[in-house]
Amino acid sequence: MVEEQDKLLPIANVGRIMRYILPRHAKISKEAKETMQECVTEFISFVTSEASDKCHKENRKTVNGEDICWALNSLGFDNFSEVMLRYLHKFREFERQKSEQNKASSTEEKDEVTSYELGLQPDTFAPLKFQILDKGESSSANPSFEDRGLQYLFLIYESMIDGYSIDKIGVQDHLCKPINYSSAILCITVSSRNSDPFFSEKYRTWL
Amino acid sequence: MKRPGTYSGILSGGISGRTGPHLLPLARIKKIMKKSNDDVKMITGEAPIVFSKACELFIEEITKRAWNITLQGKRRTLCKEDVASAVITTDIFDFLVNLVSDSAKSEESQLTTKA
Numbered sequence: 001m002v003e004e005q006d007k008l009l010p011i012a013n014v015g016r017i018m019r020y021i022l023p024r025h026a027k028i029s030k031e032a033k034e035t036m037q038e039c040v041t042e043f044i045s046f047v048t049s050e051a052s053d054k055c056h057k058e059n060r061k062t063v064n065g066e067d068i069c070w071a072l073n074s075l076g077f078d079n080f081s082e083v084m085l086r087y088l089h090k091f092r093e094f095e096r097q098k099s100e101q102n103k104a105s106s107t108e109e110k111d112e113v114t115s116y117e118l119g120l121q122p123d124t125f126a127p128l129k130f131q132i133l134d135k136g137e138s139s140s141a142n143p144s145f146e147d148r149g150l151q152y153l154f155l156i157y158e159s160m161i162d163g164y165s166i167d168k169i170g171v172q173d174h175l176c177k178p179i180n181y182s183s184a185i186l187c188i189t190v191s192s193r194n195s196d197p198f199f200s201e202k203y204r205t206w207l
Numbered sequence: 208m209k210r211p212g213t214y215s216g217i218l219s220g221g222i223s224g225r226t227g228p229h230l231l232p233l234a235r236i237k238k239i240m241k242k243s244n245d246d247v248k249m250i251t252g253e254a255p256i257v258f259s260k261a262c263e264l265f266i267e268e269i270t271k272r273a274w275n276i277t278l279q280g281k282r283r284t285l286c287k288e289d290v291a292s293a294v295i296t297t298d299i300f301d302f303l304v305n306l307v308s309d310s311a312k313s314e315e316s317q318l319t320t321k322a
Contacts, residue, residue: 006235006238007238007239007242008239009231009232009235009236009239009262010231010232010235013230013231013232014266016230017230017231017262017263017266017267017270018266018270018285020267021266021267021270021271021274022270022274022285025283026274026277026283026284026285027283027284027285028284028285029284029285029286029287031286031287032273032285032286032287032289032290034287035287035290035291035307036266036269036270036290038306039265039269039290039294039300039303039306039307040262040265040266041239042302042303042306043261043262043265043302043303044236044239044240044243044258044262045239045240045242045243045244046243046302047258047261048239048240048243048244048247049243049244052243052244052246052247053244053246055246056246061248061249062248062249062250062251063240063247063249063250063251063254064250064251064253064254065251065253065254065256065257067254068254068257068258068261069257072261075299075302076298076299077261077265077299080261080264080265083260083264084257084260084261087257087260088253088257091253091256092253
């Protein structure tokens with residue numbers, strides 16, 4: 001029984017993710033969580049097999065993040081795959097900067113604030129599907145500037161920045177006055193909630 | 208789990224109650240990946256991290272659809288059948304159809320043996 005559970009993702013984690021997406025009053029049956037556990041595990045196997053086949057055909061031994069993104073796309077999860085590619089590039093960028101920072105500050109105080117800009121790629125296509133946390137809220141056909149900004153911010157936050165909290169949100173007009181929505185830049189300063197070491201990152205992205 | 212209002216959560220500095228960077232254990236994901244296919248020998252460190260996020264999206268997608276079915280039935284408890292229906296009615300989840308109908312069948316046979 002224990003061995004079987006070892007082959008699945010933990011039910012507590014799965015249940016937590018399910019609860020996160022549902023309204024406060026919603027309940028989830030144990031069997032539903034168990035079924036979801038099995039589905040996610042099968043999902044991992046399914047996508048990995050596809051990614052692994054690709055590596056095999058290309059005579060590569062190691063499955064990497066991009067292979068997973070490719071497999072997601074190939075199997076019809078294209079909305080996932082776009083988000084994942086950005087997440088992956090963000091993650092790699094973050095790791096690279098972290099290692100550079102570690103090299104540079106190996107003799108410095110650990111609690112020194114370091115800020116640097118991680119510019120995201122300009123968004124040349126429509127924002128991906130996003131979710132509004134508050135139930136009853138729905139995006140209007142022509143969202144206001146703040147709506148668009150904050151919705152997009154939510155998307156970035158959700159797909160990119162786990163474990164961080166947003167400190168500050170600001171808007172800079174970039175190319176023209178008055179503020180042209182498509183060329184404005186949203187500046188977000190985030191800080192790690194882990195605070196070890198404390199750092200803040202400024203993200204800039206096109207709206 | 209903390210559920211803040213739409214934008215107040217963002218502006219006041221934190222949306223979710225997530226305490227760590229990943230919601231799913233990376234070691235377990237890696238184990239499942241290795242088991243999936245004999246050809247899978249080596250996996251980069253970032254692959255389980257990509258999956259951690261992909262699985263979140265996956266769970267969210269099915270849960271949202273299942274919850275719609277729950278609501279249609281005027282219920283408040285998301286049950287196994289709602290998950291199964293969500294899977295069956297979505298093309299990209301075809302690979303799960305046998306899995307959800309198998310678990311439904313095994314439950315049925317458990318009930319009949321009890322009776």
